[in-house]
Amino acid sequence: MKNICFLILFSSPLFAQQNLKLWYDKPATYFEETLVLGNGIQGATVFGGTKTDQIYLNDLTLWSGEPMNPRMNPEAYKHLPSVREALKAENYKAADSLVKKIQGKFSESYAPLGTMYIDFPEKNISQYYRELDLNQAIAKVQYRADGNLIKRQYLVSHPDKVFAIHISSEQKGALSFAIRMDSKLKFQVHSTTNHLHMQGTAPVRADPNYVRKEGNPIMFLADKGTRFSTDILLQSTDGKVTRTDSSIVLTNGTEAVILVSMATSFNGFDKSPSREGKNDDSLAQKQLQDASLIPLKSLYAHHLKDYQKFYQRVSLTLGGKNAPELPTDERLRRYAMGESDPYLEALYFQYGRYLLISSSRTSRVPANLQGLWNPHIRPPWSSNYTMNINAEENYWLAENTNLSEMHQPFLGFLENLEKTGRISAQTFYNAPGWVTHHNSDIWAMTNPVGDFGNGEPSWANWPMGATWASTHLWEHYQFTQDKAFLKDKAYPLMKGAAEFCLAFMIKDQKGNLITSPSTSPENKFITPTGYIGSTLYGGTADLAMIRELFLDILAAQDVLKNDPAFTAQVKDALAKLYPYQVGKEGNLQEWYHDWPDQDPKHRHQSHLYGLFPGNHLTVEETPTLTNAAKKTLEIKGDETTGWSKGWRINLWARLKDGDHAYKMYRELLKYVEPDGVKVNYQRGGGTYPNLFDAHPPFQIDGNFGGAAAVAEMLVQSTATKIYLLPALPKAWDSGEVKGLKTRGGYTLNMTWSKGKVQNYTLVKQGGGTVDVYINGVWKKVSVQ
Template sequence: MKKIFWLFALLPLQLFSQNLKLWYEQPAEHFEEALVIGNGTQGATIFGGTHSEKIFLNDLTLWSGEPVNANMNPEAYKYLPSVREALKNENYKLADSLIRNLQGKFSESYAPLGTLYLDFDTENVKDYYRELSLDNASVNIKYTEGDNEITRNYFYSYPDKVMVIRLSSKTAKGINFTLRFDSQLSHTVFTGKNQLLASGRAPTVAKPSYVKAGEEAVQFDSEHGTRFATQIEVITDEGKIKNKKGYIEVKNASEVMLLVSIATSFNGFDKDPEREGIDETALVDERIERVKYKTFEILKNRHEEDYRPYFERVKLTLDGAGTADEMPTDKRLKAYATGKVDKYLETLYFQYGRYLLISSSRTPKVPANLQGLWNPYIRPPWSSNYTMNINAEENYWLAENTNLSEMHQPFLGFIENLEKTGSVTAKTFYKAKGWVCHHNSDIWAMTNPVGDFGKGDPVWANWAMGGTWSSTHLWEHYMYTKDKEFLKNKAYPLMKGAAEFCLDMLVKDKNGKYVTSPSTSPENVYVTDQDYKGATLYGATADLAMIRELFMDIIEAVNVLGGDYDFKNKLEEVLVNMHPYQVGKDGSLQEWYYDWKDNDPKHRHQSHLYGLFPGRHINMDETPGLAAACKEALEIKGDETTGWSKGWRINLWARLWDGNRAYKMYRELLRYVEPDATRPKDQNGGGTYPNLFDAHPPFQIDGNFGGAAAVAEMLVQSTPEKIYLLPALPDAWATGSIKGLKTRTGLEIDLTWKDGKLKSYTLKGTPGTQTTITYKGNSKTVKLENGSLVGGI
């Protein structure tokens, strides 16, 4: 075996002087304080303990259940005419009751794979330091034990598909620990030569945490479900390794390298993971065999050479940002909540969102979920599923504009899976063409309305626009990349199928205008003039906004691809005759067909503002009246809301070109929130945990992604024809620069500004590309002659 060479102890200053990092002076006690790493499929949550190190392990493909039976309620469509008749008669109470017949099962749950423990006999610890370097995608820990300096280093490699942990001691033979593994899942642990191994399987059933299910909440079956395997190789140059029953002891080592390989039997959304699954045991063994003779430096270099080109594409610099070393991240966050100016923290949060996306979204057709990929719970909040009425989509708002298009691919590929199950759901629940997805989905591409076959409240169970919303991401990807083959062969057929379903959901109202029937507005409740509080109606603004956006995308796609003009003409006819946006007597954009009140005027969802963001058909240039109505709706809702919702509202204010309001809410998104175990019961507002995870609360990663996307939106906005420079620049960011953002023109852009004024911009892209640059109401058309252009206004 090759000797492991250690540079870490010789170069501590170099390793611990990264520009972008989260750092702390103590180990984590709670999940919301721990630091996370991942390679886009597997991930680890690292606590950094000195007496006992705890590392949660996750694999993005480890879920409860097995392939969904999309034909679970084959005659549900028979109830649709009666629901529509009730709505036509404006009997909303009856409609709310009848629509429960159009429900199916709950989604499955994302599962925690297990926990790795390193138990040390440690005393007299001082000078503790723990960091997550965004520049290197690594966690680094050092502390002094007596007279000895201990260092630990962690990263999760995408090219080698293993987690690498290095432990080193300045004093010879100063490393002693016990290595063990445990899991909440059905599992066994055993040892091989210098190896700790575990195998097990996910539950066949893991009911949502909000469902009271008693002992039946989690169920295992030895012949069903997704299997997992874990293999940890222990490598040391001089220490002694003792294999015990179910654990390993390492004694008197100066340095140790642990190689952690995990895998599951998941083989696709429509494959039985037990009978048609991948051989997960062979896979983990193969990965270990490929890397165990490589040095730490080689493995780390391969990891960084893969990661850095993605992360370094974008660089945000704010004048006066200070440095990372001024204050630990948790203290920094607390100080910021008191009003302290901290542009470094604001920059760090933006780049942390990009780091999290790279780390959690590199698995073909398996996107980042509600917690990215870091989940410690066997019944996680909201099953840690794909919540399709905002949260799954919000995860990917930063993918294109912050130059991480490759990380968008898992979500775009997942839409292909949804189309297959969704076509069955469209037929059996609505007797409709095309395909549909509802409120929740999971790794098995479940598309049915949820609610446990009639037990669910229609306010969340029956929303049917998940396919419509997600399909707009396909056109977004084309706009940023100009990948015509993708548009023709993948995006357009999926977009068309989603539109075909929408066409079958549209009926004409009493004025001869197209509206959806039935309809709900995500998780919000209306109050009629007769004081009925309900969810089911026809023509909810959110439905029509998403349908408008999708139809307009398809029309633009036909203009690019040619052909299919009959379908284009049909969509154009429907668009012209669709029930128009309405402005209520309070001046706000109506959420409901009628000018009804909201049961909760400050409700966290603002789905009826979809046309402003993430849609593009309401904007300051072309529809200023509707933009003003959106602004009034936001004023009524106020700024206090949950984490993910605040991330959305920041983007909305940016689209309204109000940089100072967007910045105010960005600061609020960074409001310090205690870990869940210690959080006061009355602290329910959104914000940020000590490890910079978004606090819904509890943790949901969509707020991190939405907040990061909003920073880019404040600095650059675009259409396929125009680029808006600094449209929502806040006064607080008077001087700075941004490099590497992407635009819907297909061009990359760099910007510099000083004292609130644009200094210069640089465009990069395909030679001959022409676009219009707009800054503070002034526009000019430019053309890239040689693939780049430097200019100013």
């Protein structure tokens, strides 16, 4: 069906499309200063050194462990009645203790594949320059060595499945270097003519970095674990290529191409990578051989055509006075002093989109806590899928910034989780449906974590992961209008998550439905007797997520009309949910009782879920509750960690307070000096020199949450309504955006000046009718 565009046109300023890039005048010293590249499964982290160029290599499917046993604690459900009895008796200390019996293993860890080194004999370096061009997804390094201009270009190609480096010398025959490999995993390296081969194995266990217990936290077994292979080919039109046992060397060349192919034996969450795995060696060799036959010019062309069809869907230009042409780290420092820099603000938004394209293109393997880029064998929080916010926040920008295809790995991952999650629901709760908890990994682990009784209940025993994640399925439908997806994939998963909620809830003394036991992720309450606890009943966050899922179920049935009995059951339960409560301070109450938090400024704000990312609390329709949510945010304050700040910007945007959202967006871009992997919440969230989110340490969810928030400030939507500039800050008085998506399946282009929309277009395949809020007035718009 052809696209029809509806256009309202007033006077329009002209904005030139910006060439957005990160650039620096020196090589990276820290991981948080590097340039990162990825094709959605393989990644490269480029330091750009002149004596040695260090490049971390990653594959999204390389994790510790093997398929886990979902029946690891088969009689855990027998402890549920005693937990509920303790709660009924108001014995919260006993409940905290007893609920630890409803725990299983920790997740596995995302593993680093290896490090590639390119050693150069260069001396007397000058005119150094390093950049990442977001429009091309290509990194560049150039400098003069003894006056000779050396250039390097790097890309990771999705269509040709190879990492390519092009190195050239201005002076003929003046290019020499050696290539070698290393890894923190078990590995071997050998060379053949023009080739370097590395093969290895990931650990069968890598304990989370926060676990401290006797014994080696890293365990390798010869006959288990995911295998990996890396093949490197050196191509040169001149010069001499030689090799040692573990390196290949080019001498006196002028131009060279290095092709790097990576593969693992991962073959699905439920298949042993050692016994039923893919042949990683053959895969790596074939990818390298196929790429070696493609001229470099064609390889670049394939890469650009593939990448730009996603990246170029959206452009953003913000008016105002830009900073001088400074290196990105200097721009960040200048910005931290309060200076204006709309270029940097747009750059951060598009960098979030770039990172999602680069790290989320693998079927049923979503971007993890670090996206795709990890140098640590025990990365922070295992670089896993943290399902109580972080994994979901990674995908807040997928639909509204026009990257719906990048949402698919997470949505497909839910299909894996549903299979193990049904067993977890049975064995941990004696319940139907499916469930997942605080952490997961590539093996679709769904059990409560905590190492069978050692985990703190405030995070280990939270059972709402499936409830939260399933709302992404309805969001995907709302933006794409893909009815087949809704019928065949989304609704069955949503229903399974809702079935667990229906079975898990009990009635309180007034007949309201509540969860029991209940926690509010990673936060704690203080009882009137002074006890600091985690385990209660009827937590607001639980019920907000259940309410959102139930509303999604009903909305889906308005479309599908194929499950009337379950619809009636959900509708009945929805009416009986324990309602939101406003506390004595005017805040939205987090706990069933109006009890204080142990940490009133806690980084989690899960009980505000209904405002964002949920949609059932709105300024227009639930003003009392949104005012209470605003009061909660005021009590919490603005100083928090990176991902939390990203969430709060979205919350302020939903409150239609653009200036407060912008204040926090500026704080999200606060410059943070790199310091490795030190956990230091007191430093607060911010941004490292390479624009990575500083939780700290690095977590990519802040990048994604911050980028999503920019779109949320510019346009908000329901199935039938679109709000233009709902939370526009004064600082963004003028600008232009193209390609943002809205619920209902519309694509928006818009220009504004002096805080008012000057023109906009809406495009929708198949047409439709929608109410548009523009410059304070509602207009009914027909797109035919």
